[in-house]
Amino acid sequence: MATYVLVPGADGRAWYWHRVVPELQARGHQVVAVDLPQDDSVGLAEYADAVVRAVGGRSDGLVLVAQSLAGFTAPLVCERLTVDGLVLVNAMVPVFGESAGQWWANTGQAAARSAKAVRDGRGPDPEFDLRVDFFHDVPPEVTEQALAQELGSPSATLFAQPWPLRGWPAVPTRFLQGRDDRFFPVEFQRRIVQERLGITLEETTGGHLSALGHPAELAEAICRPPVGGGRSPVAGH
Template sequence: MADFLLIHGSCHGAWCWRDVIPALEALGHTARAIDLPGHGDDPTPLAEVTLEGSRDAILAASTPNTIVLGHSWGGYPISAAGEAAPEAMRALVYLCAYVPISGLSMVDMRKRAKRQPLMPAVRRSEDRISFTFDPDMAPELFYHDCPEAAVAYAMPRLTPQAIAPQTTPLTVTDRLAGVAKYYIRCTEDHAIPPEYQSEMVRDWPGDHVFSLPTSHSPFFSDPAGLAALLDRIAKTDVGASRRGKAD
């Protein structure tokens, strides 16, 4: 069985994985979630949050046997972790997440999409250090197919997102290329256009790209389905690893 480390996206925290962790455990896996710097219970001031700090938090929680999943913006810090220490993880999973192009920041990657559904909801702080999402728009962007109870749970827990780590370019090399990577595209996503998710992984092997018919938040709308897909990825990755050792 696999060990999963679950990394949240913008304005979220470890709390968003509350339904996925027991679903993975029911399938025999171990699963953990952490708060990135400046989120949840982490006390880092927003002005001090960096991409490097987020990377290091992931590496501190990962082991060579860990499958690290990043949701949305979380694709960037997990990529930074894979670039810095590819030996510190078993594989990376991008859940409707940004996949970096070397030299570009997450904001640069977002701007490459032909549609920008998130931007009307972004509210920058007066000091320009962070942003939040308009609470009247967030449910439709992130949770349109989620149970009402899950939306009520999530909304008061959303926190400001530091801007600096998302405007920091990331250089990736063959070090990251050597890490096994999988992508889960959410076909009903109202935050990151599904067609852009496909574009970011158009050159990936077909058996490393999967789809879920959900919103941007399958951890609430279909935690069992997400866990089943992660179980499938874990079994696929084990098979690939064994074949690689045999070769």
């Protein structure tokens, strides 16, 4: 039995994971879904503090699951807690000294998103639309529930801070990527994950918000034993 610590992306609310939590619990696991600070003055350290507080005194079988922007936060938590594994989901993978604000241009995300839109028949450089980019494969009732709430937003301070780790933590790391993600296309992520972590991503069902759109499939992928028992990122990454 594992204790899965679910860290949301830019929205920052534990609610994002509400459809995955019962799926993991039904598989016999404990689950901690984290709420992140909604405060423009806080940065990476405070986000990591929030995860550590949510974990509390739990220490056995901890596995961090990090969605999207949480790829910047979860590795910092690995420096502070004994973690058995890290599962990145449609995540941003940073390198030393890079801020979340710089990541987009450094990785070529805009060009990758545009190319994906062309392949899908939506034309180049479409204007960002929450429903089209994020909620295209989420059930309508879940979409309306999400958009009826006050959406969270990431800290502006976090986006400006350089990522402080000189290397990826020595923790077995997996990367799950939705094959229908329109925001971070799978071909783009395959390149970034190989270049920055030296591991191979695992394709999963769904788009960028797979926890809302395909919770059972995502839970199954999270729990699935990795090939070879999991791999730590290669030295130098």
